[in-house]
Amino acid sequence: xxxxxxxxxxxxxxxxxxxxxxxxxxxxxxxxxxxxxxxxxxxxxxxxxxxxxxxxxxxxxxxxxxxxxxxxxxxxxxxxxxxxxxxxxxxxxxxxxxxxxxxxxxxxxxxxxxxxxxxxxxxxxxxxxxxxxxxxxxxxxxxxxxxxxxxxxxxxxxxxxxxxxxxxxxxxxxxxxxxxxxxxxxxxxxxxxxxxxxxxxxxxxxxxxxxxxxxxxxxxxxxxxxxxxxxxxxxxxxxxxxxxxxxxxxxxxxxxxxxxxxxxxxxxxxxxxxxxxxxxxxxxxxxxxxxxxxxxxxxxxxxxxxxxxxxxxxxxxxxxxxxxxxxxxxxxxxxxxxxxxxxxxxxxxxxxxxxxxxxxxxxxxxxxxxxxxxxxxxxxxxxxxxxxxxxxxxxxxxxxxxxxxxxxxxxxxxxxxxxxxxxxxxxxxxxxxxxxxxxxxxxxxxxxxxxxx
Amino acid sequence: xxxxxxxxxxxxxxxxxxxxxxxxxxxxxxxxxxxxxxxxxxxxxxxxxxxxxxxxxxxxxxxxxxxxxxxxxxxxxxxxxxxxxxxxxxxxxxxxxxxxxxxxxxxxxxxxxxxxxxxxxxxxxxxxxxxxxxxxxxxxxxxxxxxxxxxxxxxxxxxxxxxxxxxxxxxxxxxxxxxxxxxxxxxxxxxxxxxxxxxxxxxxxxxxxxxxxxxxxxxxxxxxxxxxxxxxxxxxxxxxxxxxxxxxxxxxxxxxxxxxxxxxxxxxxxxxxxxxxxxxxxxxxxxxxxxxxxxxxxxxxxxxxxxxxxxxxxxxxxxxxxxxxxxxxxxxxxxxxxxxxxxxxxxxxxxxxxxxxxxxxxxxxxxxxxxxxxxxxxxxxxxxxxxxxxxxxxxxxxxxxxxxxxxxxxxxxxxxxxxxxxxxxxxxxxxxxxxxxxxxxxxxxxxxx
Numbered sequence: 001x002x003x004x005x006x007x008x009x010x011x012x013x014x015x016x017x018x019x020x021x022x023x024x025x026x027x028x029x030x031x032x033x034x035x036x037x038x039x040x041x042x043x044x045x046x047x048x049x050x051x052x053x054x055x056x057x058x059x060x061x062x063x064x065x066x067x068x069x070x071x072x073x074x075x076x077x078x079x080x081x082x083x084x085x086x087x088x089x090x091x092x093x094x095x096x097x098x099x100x101x102x103x104x105x106x107x108x109x110x111x112x113x114x115x116x117x118x119x120x121x122x123x124x125x126x127x128x129x130x131x132x133x134x135x136x137x138x139x140x141x142x143x144x145x146x147x148x149x150x151x152x153x154x155x156x157x158x159x160x161x162x163x164x165x166x167x168x169x170x171x172x173x174x175x176x177x178x179x180x181x182x183x184x185x186x187x188x189x190x191x192x193x194x195x196x197x198x199x200x201x202x203x204x205x206x207x208x209x210x211x212x213x214x215x216x217x218x219x220x221x222x223x224x225x226x227x228x229x230x231x232x233x234x235x236x237x238x239x240x241x242x243x244x245x246x247x248x249x250x251x252x253x254x255x256x257x258x259x260x261x262x263x264x265x266x267x268x269x270x271x272x273x274x275x276x277x278x279x280x281x282x283x284x285x286x287x288x289x290x291x292x293x294x295x296x297x298x299x300x301x302x303x304x305x306x307x308x309x310x311x312x313x314x315x316x317x318x319x320x321x322x323x324x325x326x327x328x329x330x331x332x333x334x335x336x337x338x339x340x341x342x343x344x345x346x347x348x349x350x351x352x353x354x355x356x357x358x359x360x361x362x363x364x365x366x367x368x369x370x371x372x373x374x375x376x377x378x379x380x381x382x383x384x385x386x387x388x389x390x391x392x393x394x395x396x397x398x399x400x401x402x403x404x405x406x407x408x409x410x411x412x413x414x415x416x417x418x419x420x421x422x423x424x425x426x427x428x429x430x431x432x433x434x435x436x437x438x439x440x441x442x443x444x445x446x447x448x449x450x451x452x453x
Numbered sequence: 454x455x456x457x458x459x460x461x462x463x464x465x466x467x468x469x470x471x472x473x474x475x476x477x478x479x480x481x482x483x484x485x486x487x488x489x490x491x492x493x494x495x496x497x498x499x500x501x502x503x504x505x506x507x508x509x510x511x512x513x514x515x516x517x518x519x520x521x522x523x524x525x526x527x528x529x530x531x532x533x534x535x536x537x538x539x540x541x542x543x544x545x546x547x548x549x550x551x552x553x554x555x556x557x558x559x560x561x562x563x564x565x566x567x568x569x570x571x572x573x574x575x576x577x578x579x580x581x582x583x584x585x586x587x588x589x590x591x592x593x594x595x596x597x598x599x600x601x602x603x604x605x606x607x608x609x610x611x612x613x614x615x616x617x618x619x620x621x622x623x624x625x626x627x628x629x630x631x632x633x634x635x636x637x638x639x640x641x642x643x644x645x646x647x648x649x650x651x652x653x654x655x656x657x658x659x660x661x662x663x664x665x666x667x668x669x670x671x672x673x674x675x676x677x678x679x680x681x682x683x684x685x686x687x688x689x690x691x692x693x694x695x696x697x698x699x700x701x702x703x704x705x706x707x708x709x710x711x712x713x714x715x716x717x718x719x720x721x722x723x724x725x726x727x728x729x730x731x732x733x734x735x736x737x738x739x740x741x742x743x744x745x746x747x748x749x750x751x752x753x754x755x756x757x758x759x760x761x762x763x764x765x766x767x768x769x770x771x772x773x774x775x776x777x778x779x780x781x782x783x784x785x786x787x788x789x790x791x792x793x794x795x796x797x798x799x800x801x802x803x804x805x806x807x808x809x810x811x812x813x814x815x816x817x818x819x820x821x822x823x824x825x826x827x828x829x830x831x832x833x834x835x836x837x838x839x840x841x842x843x844x845x846x847x848x849x850x851x852x853x854x855x856x857x858x859x860x861x862x863x864x865x866x867x868x869x870x871x872x873x874x875x876x877x878x879x880x881x882x883x884x885x886x887x888x889x890x891x892x893x894x895x896x897x898x899x900x901x902x
Contacts, residue, residue, distance in 0.1 A: 019590035024482070024512035028474040052591040058512035062474040065505035105591050141468050141555045144501045147508070 031063025087116030171198030186245030277322030461574025485517030714773030727770030
């Protein structure tokens, strides 16, 4: 297999390995292209907690200044807060210095429109054309700006959260909440948020220094510390965020991790019970979503993988969406802001516990049971498509979707294979009624794939 | 033709045209690679483009694993002083000194606090041209720290070096125009430490230059217009990074920047005799002052880097240039406008003379300084051609063309910082200086056409 490249430029922005592909020159060129694309004006610059954040951020600021933009530095800040701040302050756009859940040697940039949304396909294409052409705005010597900084960038986000949630009800329960911020950007808002909801809080990995005590992806194997804390402290619930605080995984009161899939499932059930409306999810979110939607008699829209694809569908439905999101713990509540938001997810789970009077393990019992296994193998996009071509032939009699990679639907199980947009790997997902069945399905396909390779 | 000047001590160009984030980062990466993950200082003047270059340098330096001590807006001589105090391995100064607002520049400084010498500079340029910069992984990236009280440390050193008591006792009133450059506000501290009454002009560090930031009579009009009104004893005009100074006398006469160096040398050599470092474009006043004090005189190529290297290597006591830059070896090997102002004040305090009297005692020469635009590829050949104009005269070609006359000289050289040819003529007779300069300019003009 070819050596994986350490730079990915995609719909989700730019990601690279610091010390290899992600250089100051690269970051500033992208910032110049972005500033040229959105035009002169204020551009919000936020970052997750990675140690390389300063290096990338300074390069971004230099690039923005060079094309006449006014950088507004907001420091370490959750991604949803950056998006909401960008919209609320009527900036021209924003750049988030983040590599989301990638390991700590990575960093990158995500590009945000004045609406507080990640650039969509068309916008990314236009913007990348400018980057590749390398013709950036030229400004007069008196038009250079000086960066400004903003001390309280999470305020608009917190205000929106608290005005949506039933704060009184949640406060009355005085929940004991254990939260693992993964040494990520979430740590700057979690304490204030939980305080506002009247929760007694136990925080771990809550210094946003990018030290990543565990891998910054909220998978069960990464959160054993949180599970232990929940049990030892007798917490009602445990929450773990990823490094940029857009995704959330939940641990029940017994210290069992629910798996990141369950976040959207529980949130959907709660939101639909209050406000039935369309559900928008990507192709690889659990079938439990379909079952719940059926229960409330609402439609499910499936999209390609990638937050922006889900958000685009939400926008296309013009306010008819009750809830949206991804199986990876990314919950999108359009009433707050059309973006993935771990704080929205936390708030919805707490509100659900409060209004139902049920424990997390009981809420878990109430939703259809599926087991999803996510796996990955090294491989380029090209290799992925070779495999997909062959599998498509092998399963031509089955119900398949080619919306994104290949999804093969069986009676109450499915298998999905697609190249990652952000890393040189191929993602494999299998869902079935039980863990055993899901494992069998996955290993059957892995065997088939190794034969194809 | 794009304007970019790359030299051993740094790079200078027009912002947005040649000075782009990429170019700045490549040079800062080359310097960081050269320093090999050591501690480096960074400072800028107040130019509006400064934050762009500053952010680019920060990102690039830490990407090579260098820790950056960021002084923010800071005059270059104070940066140079702080390099040694903090035992840093080097520094970058972001300032285009006397150039107008369209320009900006990076100047590289070594651990001695001096501009890189030829060997060091060549090495950095080799790395730049090769384009292979050191890259470190996330956990090895450099860190950025700010530094407090470096101004206090500097001014305490300066106060110790000067006869501060004499300055205080003389109760001087001083007008200073830092041109809203890096010296703005910091001159307030100079006045506190040296106990003189300050009348500031253009004292906001906002980078809006009300006139070209080049200390010379043309740019001293604001100081000259108020000096009599406020009854001040002397006026100073600074460049944007406080490496050069020109003077205004108490009667409002705007003095040529040529006087700064011989005035200070004339006073200082009596206290501490030793070798004087000058150059071919600098007034013969300095030559006369050295001779009067029986001190050896060394003439080197124009440029702070050469001047300071010579000061160090020849164990000289004072170095300077006709542009208003003065360095005293015992204080620090750098052209330092604060030191120059302090020395002028000390001279006034100790001699109890007015600045106009002190100037009157210096040998009197007349000078004509002109510059002519010349396309960069032609500059050196045009300069060489000028020799043919004066076939009879003694010619020194160690730095451009210098032609000696009985009571004067004519110097023609390519500017190190702009696409210009500089023509400087000096003579006891004003007419002769004028006539020679015109002759050279006419000749050069025909060559360029």
